[in-house]
Amino acid sequence: MPIKRKEQTLILHPQRKEIYKILCETPGLYFFELSNILSLPQGTIDWHLRQLEKANLIKSIKFGGKRVYYPRNLRTEEVEKAFTAIKHPTAKKIFSCIANNEGTYQSDIARELNLHHDTVRHHVERMIEAGLISKYKEGRKTCYKLGPLGNRIQEESISSISDTYVSALIDILEDNCLVPTIIEKTKKSLTIRIECPGHQDTTFSISLGDWVLGEVEEEILSEKKEQVDSLA
Structure with missing residues (x-):
């Protein structure tokens, strides 16, 4: 053979x-x-x-x-998703904005970065799916902060x-x-x-x-x- x-x-x-x-x-x-x-x-x-x-x-x-x-x-699969979600330069800016302004609103992000609300929503939803950020309610408004994976990736290599x-x-x-x-x-x-x-x-x-x-x-x-x- x-x-x-x-x-x-x-x-x-x-x-x-x-x-x-x-x-x-x-x-x-x-x-x-x-x-x-x-x-x-x-x-x-x-x-x-x-x-x-x-x-x-x-x-x-x-x-x-x-x-x-x-x-x-x-x-891990979650880390790969995180880097995929953050590839786009606009996504990086949004992630940085949330990391530096915990509890920020979508309207705040759109105004600070001069972006359309739909653009912010698109990238935020992908980052939430990846575990990079999380959202919570404060009254009638939705606030954003770093999620468990977002914190971990910032703290360790x-x-x-x-x-x-x-x-x-x-x-x-x-x-x-x-x-x-x-x-x-x-x-x-x-x-x-x-x-x-x-x-x-x-x-x-x-x-x-x-x-x-x-x-x-x-x-x-x-x-x-x-x-x-x-x-x-």
């Missing part, structure tokens, strides 16, 4: 490895954003995403009517590679007859050498930046695209 070509499975495939790396290093990515970063046909990207999801390396969720992809065990993530990744690789060895692991970076008997070894590395909700999304995605293009 012929030996299965393991270099084309999981993250041994160079394109699939790059897709997985980007998802690890960039929270809350939609498909079209991933497509903009990579110089690959959308059908190819979709194929690799399905293979990664089938191998339990990534998950996808529907949020805001679009599908978001993220690595299993590295960040999500840029941490847990032992749970590393253990799960190692298990998946070993279950597919590969031989992974941890070369380096810190709170923010991980490098693994992956051996496949009879084939050339490869390495997989990720490095998590100091992600904060106030970062400019366009700059992040542009930087990722430049990194990918430099490897092409």
